[in-house]
Amino acid sequence: MSIRALTHENNENCVPRIKNSHSSRHRAFGTDITNVMFTSKSENQDSKDPLYLGEYANDIYNYLHQTETIYLPRPGYMTIQESINEKMRSILIDWLVEVHHKFKLVEETLFLTVNIVDRYLEKTQVIRENLQLVGVSSMLIACKYEEIYAPEIKDFVYITDSAYTAEQVLETENNILRCLCFNLxxxxxxxFLQRYARVCEIDEYAFNFARYLIELALVEYKFLKYKPSNIAASAMYLTQKILKNCSRSLSEQTTNTDAEIRVCAKDLALVLQRAENFTLQAVRKKFMHQKYFEVAKLQVKI
Structure with a gap:
């Protein structure tokens, strides 16, 4: 089903449903390999496994902390848009979470997709009828960047119920890449959450609960004011508090202050509290699955 009609003012609170793609039922475009993180339980073992790049881990993440703000959208950018608003963005991201889950894409693809959408909307006026087109074109770009076997253009056309043509998707892909100067x-x-999870030595349930928190934040426009590392650190902090997890501290691994983490964690807690009754349910439904240990079913009192 197309969400173009749902982005009109009088339908902002509707939850878009996506059509089951024939291709997504028969093959997985990507494989989520994040659980490989838990095959070893201590930092000291990282150096024995080349997958963890233990010798270079600190240097790598120091560099990521230094560069994380270079290609972030500007908080408050929606003021330049005349035809769309924050609620429409949330509807789009919620729908993209569903598409991402249906296609079984790797986790990084979703986060890069949202980054591309926001950075493009920051720089370009988009009419509401083309907002979904920007979304699927951004996911196509992210898939080509992150996936081993990316979905084909016809899959994205199909998932929008043929609301757009393949030519429109390709043209928009080209416009987005040129607008962003190919900086992806x-x-x-x-x-960042992967790194913090290993440092804190949390179990798979806690890791998936933290993943639930950061994906809830993806849908919320207001979280653009926080750096990615801040959201990840705050999700870890909140997860430890809720699950009463006595794991190791993040103090030596994050560049965020305690005050910054607590402020962001408070916003995450508010989003978590309203998740059950929130109009947009894609993230919650995703984390109700056994694959994610049904963490969204946890009754939380904060």
């Missing part, structure tokens, strides 16, 4: 390499909240 940027560290995501998920990448």
């Amino acid at each position: 390499t940027t560290p995501s909240t998920f990448r």
